[in-house]
Amino acid sequence: MPTLTELVRSHTDLDEADVAWLQLLMADWQIVADLSFADLVLWLPDRDGQGFWAGGQMRPTTGPTAYIDDVLGTFVPIGRRPLLDVAYSQGRLVREGDPEWRDNVPVRVEVIPVRRGGRVIAVIARNTNLLGVRTPSRLELTYLQTAADLTQMIANGFFPSSGQRSDHADTPRVGDGAVRVDADGKVEYASPNALSAFRRLGLSGDLSDLSLAEVTRELVPPRSRPDEETLSAVLGGRAHRDTEIGTELVSLILRAIPLRPEGEHIGALVLVRDVTDLRRRDRELVTKDATIREIHHRVKNNLQTVAALLRLQARRIDSAEAKAALEEAVRRVGSIAIVHETLSQAVEEVVQFDDVADRIGGALGEVGGVGGAVRVRRDGSFGGLSSEVATPLAMALTELLQNAVEHGYPEGASASVGQILMTVRRSRGVLTVTVDDDGRGLPEGFDLATSTNLGLSIVGTLIESELGGSLRLEGRPGESGARAEISVPLG
Numbered sequence: 001m002p003t004l005t006e007l008v009r010s011h012t013d014l015d016e017a018d019v020a021w022l023q024l025l026m027a028d029w030q031i032v033a034d035l036s037f038a039d040l041v042l043w044l045p046d047r048d049g050q051g052f053w054a055g056g057q058m059r060p061t062t063g064p065t066a067y068i069d070d071v072l073g074t075f076v077p078i079g080r081r082p083l084l085d086v087a088y089s090q091g092r093l094v095r096e097g098d099p100e101w102r103d104n105v106p107v108r109v110e111v112i113p114v115r116r117g118g119r120v121i122a123v124i125a126r127n128t129n130l131l132g133v134r135t136p137s138r139l140e141l142t143y144l145q146t147a148a149d150l151t152q153m154i155a156n157g158f159f160p161s162s163g164q165r166s167d168h169a170d171t172p173r174v175g176d177g178a179v180r181v182d183a184d185g186k187v188e189y190a191s192p193n194a195l196s197a198f199r200r201l202g203l204s205g206d207l208s209d210l211s212l213a214e215v216t217r218e219l220v221p222p223r224s225r226p227d228e229e230t231l232s233a234v235l236g237g238r239a240h241r242d243t244e245i246g247t248e249l250v251s252l253i254l255r256a257i258p259l260r261p262e263g264e265h266i267g268a269l270v271l272v273r274d275v276t277d278l279r280r281r282d283r284e285l286v287t288k289d290a291t292i293r294e295i296h297h298r299v300k301n302n303l304q305t306v307a308a309l310l311r312l313q314a315r316r317i318d319s320a321e322a323k324a325a326l327e328e329a330v331r332r333v334g335s336i337a338i339v340h341e342t343l344s345q346a347v348e349e350v351v352q353f354d355d356v357a358d359r360i361g362g363a364l365g366e367v368g369g370v371g372g373a374v375r376v377r378r379d380g381s382f383g384g385l386s387s388e389v390a391t392p393l394a395m396a397l398t399e400l401l402q403n404a405v406e407h408g409y410p411e412g413a414s415a416s417v418g419q420i421l422m423t424v425r426r427s428r429g430v431l432t433v434t435v436d437d438d439g440r441g442l443p444e445g446f447d448l449a450t451s452t453n454l455g456l457s458i459v460g461t462l463i464e465s466e467l468g469g470s471l472r473l474e475g476r477p478g479e480s481g482a483r484a485e486i487s488v489p490l491g
Contacts, residue, residue, distance in 0.1 A: 004026070004055045004056055007055045007073065012045060012046065021116045022056075030061075031173070031174055034173065034175065036128065036143075036144070038063070041127065042054070042056035042123075045121075051080070052081075053073070057071055066102065066128060081125075083110075084123055084125065087112065087123045088123050093112055094110070105129055105130075105131055107129060108127070113155050114155075115156060145180075146180060150259070161257075170278055176193060177272035179212060179270040182266070183266055185211050185235065185236035185238075186209055187207040194270075198219070198272075213232055224246050231243065234254055236256075236268075238258060238268070251276050252273065253272070254271065257271070303336055306333055332398060335398040338360065339394045350387075351386075353390055353393070354381055356382075357422065358378060374419075375419055377419065378424065379421060380423055380424030380426075396459045399456070400459060400484045400486070401422075404420050404439065408437040419438050420438075421434075430489055433485070435484045435485075438479070440480070442473070442475050448472075463488065469489060471486050
């Protein structure tokens, strides 16, 4: 389906400021649809004056829909829907006397001009399925009156409001709980859900005729509520803002929508949502994340202890071959420890691998035969990798770099400084890492498939078996040295 921006650019003369106003309106028009028990359709004027394009559609969650199918992107020529023409040209609310019949359903239609800066930039058709209409209760009457105030504000250019508010998914809606307050912040009506939410805070009795701000001050300790300015502005209904209040056991989000249909403040709609369970789950997730990070930290410490023990053992062995084997084990354990150290500091189970790769490259001098005579440089970024990919990749990268140091620059072979370039590319879900060295190159007749090198066997197992990737090892075309290339799918 086309987006609002696409429809505006293709078919209308509305500017960016107009689009921003319409997007702000559509961010809040679920509230109008729910209060009205009606479908809303935003109609945009065609640039050639030939009719209107449906730029948005919203169904109510409080009643039956009047539209079976979506109308977004459809075109209505001038004359087919006279109410649209009148509301746009005259800039006033227009109601139809007799209902329309759609799919054997009677639908009452009302068209609201959308005004911005003194001019009408679009219209909204409010469509009510009359089969869902019943004898209205006080709740429904309050909803409808509030919807009438908001539609008048739209027609006069006072709604939407650019006031500060939250755009989180837990922002309250009409069905969560609604309180209508007067111009002084006293409760005119509270829906059953809103009343239940305040009773969980400790309220006994009703909210009617009470100051919502004063009641909240009595029920919620100062440390669990916002500053006095925010509390008065939101619960008094004078600012279009969100706030959160609560006790140790209950958490509520409140959202105020000031009402001024003719420009003068007459009261507000305050939406209430009980988010106690959400906040409890949030705390559990925070605790879980902290526990996971602590586990990674302890694993890192244990691995470093193992590495230290292996180093001690290596110092006590006279055999050069055994000493080298233990040093290789220290290196492999150390690369895994680096990954767990990174995960112990991360909020999510994602490793920013650039730091890991740089640390592995920098640590080569600690165990390499030529010490500081080799420099490792990285070109490109690994980005974030899951822990399932990061650990085997770290080990594989350690083996490739160490292999390049040991075999490309054997001790005493040259006094010049060797250069190893690690090139990283991510494209279409595949990570490709190339390790180029300018050392003496591969032995004559080298074949990766028949090689008995333990390090390369480890790399092959990690890359091909664990990560489902590929490993290639060859000489550098036209240059001295060797090239190792691994490709790993990241899907």
